[in-house]
Amino acid sequence: MKTFLFLICILICFQLPAQDLEGAWKLTHQNGNPITDQEFIKIYQDGYFAFGAKEIAGNKFMYAGGGEYKLEGNSYSESLDFLTLDPEQVGTTNQYTLDFANNRIVISGKIKGEDLIEIWEKVSSRKDDLTRNWVITGRKRDGEISEMTPGARRTVKILSGGRFQWIAFNSETKEFSGTGGGTYEATDGNYTENITFFSRDDSRVGAELNFEYEVMDGKWHHSGLSSTGNPIYEIWSPYKEAYQPAK
Incomplete structure (x- = not known):
């Protein structure tokens, strides 16, 4: 000591x-x-x-x-x-x-x-198009976008220094739903995640996931296949702009 x-x-x-x-x-x-x-x-x-x-x-x-x-x-x-x-x-x-x-x-x-x-x-301190703290605010299904307002229950995804981590939780009930993270690359509309930890399934560590992305009106549009192989289209908004905790 x-x-x-x-x-x-x-x-x-x-x-x-x-x-x-x-x-x-x-x-x-x-x-x-x-x-x-x-x-x-x-x-x-x-x-x-x-x-x-x-x-x-x-x-x-x-x-x-x-x-x-x-x-x-x-x-x-x-x-x-x-x-x-x-x-x-x-x-x-x-x-x-x-x-x-x-x-x-x-x-x-x-x-x-x-x-x-x-x-x-x-x-690392590396920055790119997606360096930000985000919260999910929408999904597209069958061509229709459904929006959501994050409250006590929310999913956050923080990206900085070439690392990412997503977390789903409820801050009022203290319920934790899951998290995962690792390294990522975001270049010219192509976004790649390499999973280094995953709370729901350790066997997913080492997987590489490839997506397309576009930042439109300050929001991150994220599309591709999820870790389970299902198609996804998610919309993420800057956390400070989208999430307003109850007073």
């Missing part, structure tokens, strides 16, 4: 000013322990974050969490919309200290009275 604290001191002493949190990050240490047999990927975009964790051997899904975040100086907070590890935390806000340190962030604080210190390393 002393070695771990010394590493944190070195990182913070050589921190770089005004780095950007948006993008994809990988957890490398937690409370002094290196993360070697598990993979935690966390995506930040448009004031929202999501993470997914799996076991590397066998690709077994472990847990996921996410919601809105705020960063002012090195004061950092997360307001949880979903958390499979501890659903009772949904709707609560946790306060932390966050320091940027040479392509890494150090997040420290207390969760339920227990110390938590994490080191995350930047995976």
Whole structure:
């Protein structure tokens, strides 16, 4: 633990000013322990974050969490919309200290009275046509578009740093319906997903899915075949514009 604290001191002493949190990050240490047999990927975009964790051997899904975040100086907070590890935390806000340190962030604080210190390393800050936090607002079936207004029950899809994660949940009932994520490419109307974790079926890890996309009037039109082989046509809207929580 002393070695771990010394590493944190070195990182913070050589921190770089005004780095950007948006993008994809990988957890490398937690409370002094290196993360070697598990993979935690966390995506930040448009004031929202999501993470997914799996076991590397066998690709077994472990847990996921996410919601809105705020960063002012090195004061950092997360307001949880979903958390499979501890659903009772949904709707609560946790306060932390966050320091940027040479392509890494150090997040420290207390969760339920227990110390938590994490080191995350930047995976990528890459941006493209679809870099955004989205929420589904429509589907096309038999040529007809049906629209929906997201409420407590919603499906979010966050893309940044070449990583994506979708999550279906209900923030009022704290019900979690599923999540999946991985890497993606979005170029010239072609969108490809490579699945690295999937809560409903670990055997889907490694699958590559190809779609067509177009951004029209600020909305993402997404079409192709789903992971089950069924045709889909989805419409995703920017989360901040489409989702208005109840006052």
